[in-house]
Amino acid sequence: MKSPIVAPADTHATASPAARPGHTTPDDLDGFLFCRNDYHVLGTGRHTVFDDPADACAALRDGSVDAVVGALPFDPRDPVALTAPQRWVKNSGPWLPTTDGGSPAARIERRDPEPEDHRRRVAAAVERLADPAGELQKVVLARALRLRTESAMTPWELAARLRTLDPRGSVFVTDLSSAPGHGGAHLVGASPEVLIRKSGSLVTAHPLAGSAARHPDPVVDAERGRALAVSKKDLDEHRYVVDSLRSSLAPLCAELDIPDEPVIMSTPSMWHLGTPIRATVADASVTALDLAIAVHPTPAICGTPTVPARDHILATEGSRGFYAGAVGWSESAPAGGDGEWMVSIRCAEVAADGEITTWAGGGIVAQSDPAAEVAETEAKFAAILSAFSLR
Numbered sequence: 546m547k548s549p550i551v552a553p554a555d556t557h558a559t560a561s562p563a564a565r566p567g568h569t570t571p572d573d574l575d576g577f578l579f580c581r582n583d584y585h586v587l588g589t590g591r592h593t594v595f596d597d598p599a600d601a602c603a604a605l606r607d608g609s610v611d612a613v614v615g616a617l618p619f620d621p622r623d624p625v626a627l628t629a630p631q632r633w634v635k636n637s638g639p640w641l642p643t644t645d646g647g648s649p650a651a652r653i654e655r656r657d658p659e660p661e662d663h664r665r666r667v668a669a670a671v672e673r674l675a676d677p678a679g680e681l682q683k684v685v686l687a688r689a690l691r692l693r694t695e696s697a698m699t700p701w702e703l704a705a706r707l708r709t710l711d712p713r714g715s716v717f718v719t720d721l722s723s724a725p726g727h728g729g730a731h732l733v734g735a736s737p738e739v740l741i742r743k744s745g746s747l748v749t750a751h752p753l754a755g756s757a758a759r760h761p762d763p764v765v766d767a768e769r770g771r772a773l774a775v776s777k778k779d780l781d782e783h784r785y786v787v788d789s790l791r792s793s794l795a796p797l798c799a800e801l802d803i804p805d806e807p808v809i810m811s812t813p814s815m816w817h818l819g820t821p822i823r824a825t826v827a828d829a830s831v832t833a834l835d836l837a838i839a840v841h842p843t844p845a846i847c848g849t850p851t852v853p854a855r856d857h858i859l860a861t862e863g864s865r866g867f868y869a870g871a872v873g874w875s876e877s878a879p880a881g882g883d884g885e886w887m888v889s890i891r892c893a894e895v896a897a898d899g900e901i902t903t904w905a906g907g908g909i910v911a912q913s914d915p916a917a918e919v920a921e922t923e924a925k926f927a928a929i930l931s932a933f934s935l936r
């Protein structure tokens with residue numbers, strides 16, 4: 546699929562050695578976009594396709610590929626959609642789409658599950674979490690919506706729309722075709738959550754957990770943010786995520802710097818508790834992909850302990866595919882191993898036939914209120930549904 550809406554690469558571009566001058570004008574860049582406020586990465590073509598993340602990590606470590614881009618699924622046992630692109634470019638500044646992406650009319654064809662069933666699932670999880678003899682402490686339950694647009698919308702147009710709606714937000718598009726069952730599909734998202742970023746020896750992460758919906762009235766809105774900052778239930782939900790990152794980063798990093806208290810951050814639709822984590826990578830051969838695999842799945846999208854939470858989710862929801870996984874890029878170790886991975890939330894899978902699936906979930910602990918959890922998923926859906934004027 547062509548992406549005529551990708552703006553030209555700027556003069557700070559650093560192209561992989563495979564790139565030929567004059568061939569990075571991105572009229573034909575089609576496979577991968579990762580946009581942050583300070584830079585963006587574009588990738589196209591398939592030099593090597595990986596379905597096993599260990600092979601991708603090994604190829605990055607020995608430098609047999611320059612870079613790997615793509616997606617990790619929620620369940621680390623599922624095939625990944627990672628490729629070493631034929632050409633890739635890292636530009637300073639955000640991606641500037643040349644269109645606002647349009648806003649085609651769309652209808653929700655199916656809710657999976659219906660809100661009342663989600664409420665029942667949350668109530669059942671709360672009962673399990675409240676059992677003093679049980680080991681489960683937190684689990685993140687999600688639901689999906691299936692949409693159809695009345696006129697075609699490409700993944701690139703959806704990304705442009707998301708960027709237009711939140712010009713400070715991150716946006717990604719990644720081709721999932723190499724993963725079984727995802728032929729011709731793309732994952733498109735506007736995730737607010739940095740799973741891991743590596744820049745030289747500096748490693749940063751910004752886990753989120755604990756949420757409140759924004760409100761159109763600025764006074765009510767500010768009060769919601771303040772209430773979230775002191776909500777014991779949300780602070781507890783958050784602590785599981787920070788503890789997990791601390792223990793999964795410790796073997797790979799020195800000088801872990803983790804503040805005691807989270808900060809409040811916002812997206813156009815949500816308030817979140819977030820913790821800015823900094824560390825120094827101990828071994829120069831560790832790449833951003835190694836770090837992403839070491840920390841995923843965090844309790845922000847899975848739960849605590851990880852395996853019982855994952856099994857509870859799979860038994861309740863079935864496969865999540867690439868929702869609640871990670872999307873990002875990593876350079877090879879000889880090139881420095883830099884890269885960045887976002888948690889794949891506030892995202893949608895655009896199938897080859899145009900069907901769009903989007904998801905929203907929330908962390909459940911013993912004190913959670915099932916009705917409030919349904920409302921939280923409704924509020925989180927706004928990030929994607931607003932692209933179709935459904936919110």
Ligand SMILES: C=C(O[C@@H]1C=C(C(=O)O)C=C[C@H]1O)C(=O)O
Pocket residue numbers: 685687738753754755756782817845846890891904905906907908909925
């Ligand atoms: C699971 C999602 O979001 C995650 C869960 C959060 C929570 O439970 O408060 C907050 C941010 C994300 O880490 C989602 O948006 O689908």
